[in-house]
Amino acid sequence: MNETGTPAQRSVKLAELPALVAYHGEAVWLDHRDAPAQRVSHGTAGLSARAKAPLLVHAPSTARRLRVERFFAFDLLELYAFVRPASFVLPTPKGLAETLGLVVPPHHDPVAEAKLLHECARLLLTELMAQSRQRRRTTGLAWAMARAGWAWGPFVLRALDFQAEGAAAPGIGIWDDLPEWSDGAPPPEPDHLPIQADETRRRLAELIGEGAEQRAAQADFAAGLTPAFCPRPEEDAPNVVLAEAGTGVGKTLGYIAPASLWAQRNQGPVWISTYTRHLQHQIDQELDRLYPNPAQKAQKVVIRKGRENYLCLLNLAEMGGQLTSRPVDAVGFGLVARWAMVTRDGDMVGGDFPGWLPDLIGQGRTFALADRRGECIYAACPHYTRCFIERSARRAKKAEIVIANHALVMIQAAIGSSNDEQRLPTRYVFDEGHHLFSATDSAFAAHLTGQEMADLRRWLLGAEGGRSSRARGLKRRLDDLILDDAEMPALVDAVLQAARGLVSEGWQQRLAENQAAGAAEKFLYAVRHQVLARSSAPRSGYSLECACAPLEPDVALASVSLDRALGALMEPMLALAAKLMRRLDDESENLESAERQRIDAMARGLQRRGDMEVGAWRAMLKALSHQQLPDPDAAPVFVDWFGLERNDGREIDVGMYRHFLDPTQPFADAVMKPAHGVVVTSATLTDGTGSDLAWMGAEARAGTKHMPLPAYRLRVPSPFDYARQTRVFIVTDLDKEDLSQVAAAYRTLFLAAGGGALGLFTAIQRLREVHRRIAPALEEHGLNLLAQHVDAMDNATLIDIFRGDVDACLLGTDAVRDGVDVPGNALRLIVFDRVPWPRPDLLHRARKSAFGGTAYEDQLTRLKLKQAFGRLIRRADDHGVFVLLDKAMPSRLLTAFPPDVAVERIGLKAVIEQTAAFLAENVNKATVRAAISGPRSGVEP
CATH class of the missing domain: 3.40.50.300 (P-loop containing nucleotide triphosphate hydrolases)
Incomplete structure (x- = not known):
């Protein structure tokens, strides 16, 4: 992000700006628009760029390729993000020029690309001049960014025809312009009417369209999934189909056909889950065939992700309110706000938020604006009725197709459904099913590490030490909910007091200097010492690990002290959660729905953190201190170890790790058994040997071996030669x-x-x-x-x-x-x-x-x-x-x-x-x- 700039740089004409394109082997420099291109060394390009700010595309990548620190520049991607927010572009000179309709060289040619940069800038500024929608709000953002030294500020304000002299500064509160969502009655339970193979084939043909090539393999695949959409025979015994569809079969439309039929017939949602957030949007694009009308699709299809993926309007508003004291954030704030004005759903990860924007303006000015720590205050938020997250959750309740990801499904299963989420689905399609094992492994693991404890401390205490931070602690989130209660304030104080025993800022440095303070840091110090002592190459720069047993005496003693400290934290957390839940019962007739949801969410958050997180940590520590000895005749359930994580030789975390030996067991119990029908599909479910052993391996990795009924097996080979x-x-x-x-x-x-x-x-x-x-x-x-x-x-x-x-x-x-x-x-x-x-x-x-x-x-x-x-x-x-x-x-x-x-x-x-x-x-x-x-x-x- 452009942080500073001289007056001369701010008043320069567009044609006078130099242009720079840098690759790993060379750089190309133009002194001005009409100057000849010069191939120069990285060193020469770096010196020239510091002397006169150039036009370029993707400043961080350019600086890295020149092997210099970030310098002041006119980054065309920043201008593009302002003029065309929520629009896709490849973040390269060639990609930008193609998007703007310019003729580009067919192959990699840095000289030709450099000569296009001035025209790209001119086209974007001309386009901005013609924009009329929300012009005043756009001008307000540009004014705030220009005052903070944004390189493009003067150009953008001229394009918007804004004269600062004598004019009132336009407002930046874009959140006030967003539409509000409204609540509705909860939908009824879905019906259980089956679908047939022949009608599934007909639905697939409709999706493909008249005149399109009908692929027999795709139709066979779609028809083979229908058992998962039939009524289950008994409780905890879903119909499961393991379906391997070779590349080219067209499995996405293949499973959309039966899923959409079932959803429409039974008035209930089918959750389609995939591994990555990016793939969620690919599935969403395929659903245009089923719902060609965008308005209808908006009602019938919802992309669901965890809260940490969506922009939090309260965080954005607080960032905007701090621009006077933190002008360094103005450009990042302005570009995110421009995107928020037009985004489809507020999704910052894999949605219409430019994937390259965090690289330009910083992770703290983008992803940190999401609710990444579960600090939402729900109905107490002034932007609650415009919240992207709440709107998405409500749309999902009435949708026919919900496109989720494995991580969200696992989290929902781990913490249970709550009032701000719809009830757990009865039908799932797990695409990219070969990733289920790793997804469940992550979801059901427990890590007692410095970073995890620091995260819990922030969730409970919020910002500490007078630091400028948007972190909202437990007291701030609960204050107005507990004012009329005699016991809850004392419980909150007990939680906060105990939370101060968790690791605090600077803990890594203290461990390295043998200055650990408190039970948590002393435990981490002892663990770190054991890992280093047992490593064959402790100074290698790579991450290290070691078995817990035999346990060093210092670790054993420290684990007992930490268990005691965590007990003092867990007890008031769970007591506070119970009090909140009891209030839901005692005051059920008087609570508004928004307040009820907020209390429920806070209670569940405390219960999840207290029981599933702190409780899991205590169980791990008890295993270390031999207070809970495992049954020697029973098969092991967990794998425990100590680890020291490093990144490029720098220590970033240390602690104890616990994973299920077979993580598909809790997945089967929490996700599949409550469901009525499940499809697990991928092009690579089996390892290619074609043997029964290959299918058994697929069933083990997908968790279907834990089901009471055997899974249906379906394999449709690739049509490719x-x-x-x-x-x-x-x-x-x-x-x-x-x-x-x-x-x-x-x-x-x-x-x-x-x-x-x-x-x-x-x-x-x-x-x-x-x-x-x-x-x-x-x-x-x-x-x-x-x-x-x-x-x-x-x-x-x-x-x-x-x-x-x-x-x-x-x-x-x-x-x-x-x-x-x-x-x-x-x-x-x-x-x-x-x-x-x-x-x-x-x-x-x-x-x-x-x-x-x-x-x-x-x-x-x-x-x-x-x-x-x-x-x-x-x-x-x-x-x-x-x-x-x-x-x-x-x-x-x-x-x-x-x-x-x-x-x-x-x-x-x-x-x-x-x-x-x-x-x-x-x-x-x-x-x-x-x-x-x-x-x-x-x-x-």
Whole structure:
């Protein structure tokens, strides 16, 4: 974000601004609009940018590529976010120019991109001049931002025709302009009428549309799901369908067909849950087929996420009220407020909020504006009737299709339904079902760590020490609810007093200096000491862990003291929750619905935090102190260990960790058994072996083995001709531990493909080192190289850029692999650095021992390979190559690939030649040949 600027910088004319485009190997600088482009070194570009603020796109990424600190600049993305809030654009010069309708070079060309920047700015300012909707409020925001030194402020105010002299400052309270929601009667229980396979096929045909290709595999898939939409035979015995649909089957429309039929017939919702928030919006787009009328769709379809995903209007208003004392926040406030004026639903994560905006203005000025700590004051909030979260929750009560994510479903199940959420669904569809195990593992785990205790302290005490913060503590949230009660104020005071025994600000430094204060910090210090003492490489810079047993005496003593301190906190928390719940009964006739909801939410929050969080911590500590010895004849339920988390060598957390050995057991009990019908679907439910053991593994990972009735099994193979469309190579003459060889392989393979390549890594450090070695060479050949953990962008933004640039290359780890859905030529090569064996940590070791040893480990590895290969071919006309740089790949894992694909083990030279030939023949011949012909020569004028 642009924090400062001189008067000369603020009064400069647009044509006089320099322009800057920076990539990893070079930078291009224009002194002004009509000046010739100059290719310059990073050092020269950095010095020039500090001397005269340039036009650029994505200031943080530019600064990182120049390897300099953030500098004052005219970032076109900031201007775009102001002029076109809630609108998609790729955050690159080429992406911005394309969105504005300019002619752009077909390939990566920084000189041509730099020459487009002035015209991009002119078009945006011209567009702003023509805008009339909410013009006064827009002007108010621009005025506040300009006073704080926003680079674009003078340009924007001129475009809005605002003269500061003699004019009253326009208001910035955009929250007053938002529509209000209204409550309605709760819907009745849904009916239980079944649906039939033939009508499901007809509904699918309607969704696809007349004249469109009818795919038999997709129709078979849709019809095969109907058992999940029949009445269950008995309590706690839902009808469960495990459905593996190969890539290209069209599973989204396949499950929408029976789900929508059931919802409409029975007047009840079907919850469709997927793994990532980004995928929620892809499903939402598919539902345009079912509800082509936007107004009808708004009533029938709701995207539901956790509260921490939505903008909190109270947080935004408080931020706006502090701009006089904190002008540094003005630009971030203004850009978020502009988005809030037009957003569909206030969703800041995966919705219409620009994924690149937090990179520009900071996480604290974006995501921190959401209710990330559960500090909502509900009906006491002046913006309650306009709240995005409350509106979404109410719409979900009457919707036919609710698009959720696994994390939200797990949280709802863990804490139970409450009055501000609709009753638990009777029908679920879990898409991306291969992620259910990891989602449940996270949801039902307990971490007694410094960060978790600090978070609880903030939730209870709010801002401390006179610091400027929007954190609202328990007292502020409860004050007006307990004024007329004789006992509750004392309970609140007891909670707050006990909360001061949790770790406080600066705890990490005190642990490092042996200055731990209080029971909580002394426990963490003892745990840290045990982890470091038992590590073989304590100074490695990586995260460390060790088993709890045998327990060091200092840890045992500290655990008893901490258990006692947590008991003093837990008791008044639960007593306060009980008092609040009792008030709901005692005053049921007098409480307004909004006040009832607020009391209920506060009581449940205290109960959840007190019982499920503090109670879980106490159970962990009791296990350490041997106050609760496990039954030696019983199978273990939990896996406990101590851990020290580091990021780039810096310690960020320490404590005790507890995970269920089999987290699908609580998932089955809390989610599936109360439901009537469940679909679990994915392209990679099984590991590709085709055996009954593969299905048993899928049932174990999905939790259906804990159901009283066996799950229906459905497998619909992919319609793609993989033998014709793909090649799979294993490189036999490369040392995967020699990063110079690995980097050379990535470079030459990416060039052979002419871009459109995804490089996957099993370790972040390997990714960074390969990126450092190959980025300049690729850019010399006109290929833009993107990288997770390198570029100053979030993963979704990197994938969007990769998808939008047919010749770009992307490096990433598991998170990128899972989020990539790139049909067409933009992804034509995948290179994996080595076999993706599971990380050999203590949790995996315990599960490997319990779930089948090497066979279990092989299943997990096959699934990762299968999922990675599945990214390659997304359409019938796609072609691509998959390369593994690991000659030690066991033959038993090759079933991860389609059976009709011949896997070739050959040397790197032959792989490069065959990759280039296959893609040149089947993809974009001009693209591939241009890339392998050689680097650009000369300096363009």
